[in-house]
Amino acid sequence: MQVVIGRIGRAHGIRGELNVDIRTDEPERRFAPGSSVVCGDRTLTIARARHHSGRLVVSFEEILDRTAAEALHGRIIEAEVDPLDLPEDPDEFYDHQLVGLEARADDEVVGTVTGIVHGPYQDTLAIDIDGREVFIPFVTEIVPVVDVTGGFVTINQVAGLLDPAEAENAASDLMGD
Template identity: 35%
Template sequence: MSSPPFKPDHPVLLAVIGGAHGIRGECRVRSFTEDPLAIGAYGPLFDEGGNRYTVKAVRPQKAMLLVRFAEVADRNHAERLNGTELFVERAALPEPEEDDEFYLDDLIGLAVETVAGETVGTVVGVHNFGAGDILEVGPEGGRTVMIPFSEAAVPTIDAERGVLVVEPGAAGLSDAEPEEGEDEAEEATGGGDA
């Protein structure tokens, strides 16, 4: 009899299965850990359904890993796992060693304000679609907004206050103001419309 699915209380995404490799059930895996080969160092991994994946063996292959899971017996099973996200309970991860280090998932729930102190909302998600990390911020009313997680857009993270400070222009929250004198020059030449 198999054990019931396990749902982590505070799941942290560690990897995504990218498909099958070979005929014995090995999976191509994209790891998000600092040391990709440490993917199995935090205990068993779980998918969104609570199914367990125990790393038996791992080896590098170009930009991916080849992983053998105890629960995956053959290629057919490995093929069905393509795109499966693998999580670990947050408590299984070590605490950051430096004051300015953190896990991206720890940003969820932080308040967001501009450098001028205006409230923007709260971080509701952290995404990476391949071009860098993006923060999803939910304002008190209205739709969520996406902010690039870069030093220009997010110059300060105040962990003590639980606040993430953004620069509106770099974060894409406001249109760039015309430089002083641009409006007058445009008026003097008859405007910009032809």
């Protein structure tokens, strides 16, 4: 099973190094020299990883120059993990642990988590609500509870978040219509 561990940013220098936005709480483990990662349809081997100006700079054995590095800009990096393997941090979750969980609001089941969208700044839960796909920012203020063993996530009600009609009504109320 593959889990997202990073997103490739800009090339760093002329020797194929890349800035990587970390998407794992275990960067030392996932970006250790000799580790294999998946980037699109390629398997890459970590040659070196170091921190520079607050960012992780990674070089891969297969990427030898800036041109090859630039071709990877924006791509997601994934690592192969055992499905039974759990992250060390109790507030970290693998995608496969979240897919299928009930989504609850006000102690009522409103839908099911169908996926996770990994954006450049935050992750988003994709939730099926009565056949409609709704995207919920995966931040503590909106999703305060993730109970993998209990089989659910709790979503704080925000006007219009779960029901677009509510958003239109809230906007009308604010505008005095």
